[in-house]
Amino acid sequence: MNEYESSGVAAGIGGGIAILYLAIIVVMIVGMWKVFEKAGKPGWAAIIPIYNLIILLEIVGKPMIWILWLIIPCVNVVFAIWLYNLVSKSFGKSEGFTVGMVIFPYIFWPILGFGDAKYLGPSAAEAQNGGFGNNPFNNPNNPFNSTNNPFNKPTDHQNNPNDTPPVV
Template structure:
């Protein structure tokens, strides 16, 4: 039992450190990884999704769908594929791969130019900047 508890805490610490490194690779403060709710907000910034998705991630069952979607966008933002998404969602190994591996942040969806073009055309009125 003690061995299980020690292994579990080691896994949790590794996940926190890997998430911290992912945030830093994406140009965000690493300490944001340990602040509840704020860490999700920063993750949504990294993957290029609006802040109101945080509400969707708080709704039971809906959060599973949007959580997988967010992980998929995160893996693509680091140039990885759906296997990394699967590893993130099922085992958490994908988080370790992104944090400790050689993956480099390439912008939301992995293509910042295409993302800027898309997001410029597909915004809500309240997201428009005042001129």
């Protein structure tokens, strides 16, 4: 094999990798396009670099100052992960879905866009309750936050306690 043949093989491998990379990017953009449309925003915004971040911030309900945090090196990694978490929460997904969006965005954006996830609003209920994880003291799904709290309403059995000893 001479030098011309090996350079042709290398060019073919490089071209194949470039085509695969472009296909992955297209799949991710199409998934993001569908997510934008589900949230009631223009889908074409997914292909414009900074404008797509502005639309994502509108979807999750964060202020525009976040654009600054998303373009500053090193800080942007933290805020991008946080933004992905808020996007997944706005569609009713969990932190596990956020991890998937961070590690495999070319798989999870299409899942979010073409799947059965519905747009619930800015960061959904859990993110509005104070951030990550389960907050048991401000959880809208907590059955004891309702008016039917058995610990706040005395019943007839509590008015007549049966703690007196029986008569002998």
